[in-house]
Amino acid sequence: RVSGRWYVSADKPAPGAPQQLWEQGRMTAVRGADSLVLGVGQPRAKLADVAGLADDAVPAVRRVWPERWAGRLIVLLPASLDRMAALLGEKPADYRGIAAVTTGELGSAAHVPADRVTVNPEAYEELGAFGKRFVLIHEATHVATRSATTAATPLWLSEGFADWSGYHGSGRTPRQVAPELAEAVREGEAPDTLPTDADFAFSGDPGRLARAYEGGWLTCRMIAEQWGEPKLRDFYRAVGEHEGRDGAVAAAARKVLGVDEAELVGRWRGYVREQLA
Template sequence: MARSRPSRPRSGRAAALVLLLLLGGCADVGGEGGGTGARVRAVLDARGGAVRAQDRAAWLATTAPGAARERAGTVFANLDALRPSAWSYRVTSVRPEGDRAAVRATLSYRVQGYDSAPVTVARALTLRRVSGRWYVSADKPAPGASQQLWEQGRMTVVRGADSLVLGVGQSRGKLADVAALADDAVPAVRRVWPERWAGRLIVLLPASLDRMAALLGQKPADYRGIAAVTTGELGSAAHVPADRVTVNPEAYEELGPFGKRFVLIHEATHVATRSATTAGTPLWLSEGFADWTGYHGSGRTPRQVAPELAEAVREGEAPTALPTDADFAFAGDPDELARAYEGGWLACRMIAERWGEPKLRDFYRVVGEHEGREGAVAAAARRVLGVSEGELVGRWRGYVREQLA
């Protein structure tokens, strides 16, 4: 999810001629659905070429007349504003049914300047034959796949210095405010994570919580009260698509200026540390480190940052173990979720205070370098901090009581 832009489109007349050859003059070749499969692939090839060439007429020429063409016009306007540097379909199956064909395909695209590898999404398309030519009449997420923001209505694109903010149902002014906070988040994260990373953010701002959930392929209830979520692939930043920060507009709007700034820094931290985060990294560390970065230099006290955990300590229910990954489930008890985040933050704060910030960064990296989850924290604690995992947890338990009693 290439850096290079394709050449500008040839003249509209020449492009239209190529399109007619693709749609009407394609020889019957083997493959899915015989000749139908070849014609379907030709239509989708032309569709991808239209996006890359920013040619609206060519895009609409691949779309069935009527309501489908009207919807396709909105989608093209969104893609034209986004300006993807790559866009192509790989057909995986074609099922002809008379003058219709049900098609499954993998869409690959890249956002120039952000994605170092293709974003791939599964699509379910319907093509219809009219007067001997095939047209796309529907292009939707395949079952189990999530929606894309450009499908949710007219999209506004705001480009910041280090951010790309995409919104549907949001004013340009609000998106510009988010872009400004995202631009400020990049140097804030660099100050505490000076490792090499792209230093650029893609932020998605849908119209509602329901629309946010559709982008993530989850139930809306799972994200109620969650201000933002970062999604991405683990691995080297040079070989994966850019992370997407998806904002819940309902929860985000309830935050004050500090809260909104904190959210963007927290999510930017996940983007920055992505290449050092692996299956061996527990959530208490990845979420705790992101919170630690967000609160870094704010002057906020542990009791201000960890009110739920402070109440548990006062009631004699101080935690005895670091939070598990299950404690971070969005759909679980909100108080337990808050205590999990607070516990992870206090663990990272303790390491930074007692061993130093460079050691906290080293600890994060070494945990991620361990093969598998089992023993990752123990190995990093011994190698970086010079203590056993049990000693680390014991010191954290004491630190929680000391800071919150």
């Protein structure tokens, strides 16, 4: 900025900044009814398939999160895992096996045009039809709940709610959705506490990561079953509205569910054993 005017200083990312998709090659755009899919090194037919699933994901998310949100998805489909990592400014190894991620600012206004779903084309292609649909609904849920998600929201809740949304109405049983936790229960190693944020590290033990997602999903499923889906949404919002991370879950449990955190965790432990034994 010079004398009150902005000038372009370079046609490449600033030092340390991640790439933009259009800097990776010739970009193709496919516009869906409620989506925009941008790809580099991908056939138009694949982009159109992703756009169709993204369009289907929007009403699926509206059914479980009827709050106001943009109602549109921007999906980036780079040519490879390495290119995906470059868009995120991360190491490729951290996202191997991760089908997609959503980036955006936590606690933003309901209309957040910066939210983008970035797909790992290698992991995504290994999925079947249900898996691809699930991934788009899961990521669309993150976009929809962005304004209610803050630094106070633990990952077990944000990821668990997105998984609950993705599996909603699918008919999948807990043993089908949570095989890693089911094995732990059978071996007498059922968890005693809710998953921590550290359990969700992409670069850590894949079994630990799977159990973290499964544990978060089961918690949201339990709340929806025992208190009702509206209470689950109220709980999600109440956690995000708390000042700071400490005590957020405890305060929301008392306010919305009428139980303290110890009882909530105790019910979850029993629910895990009951559903997966």
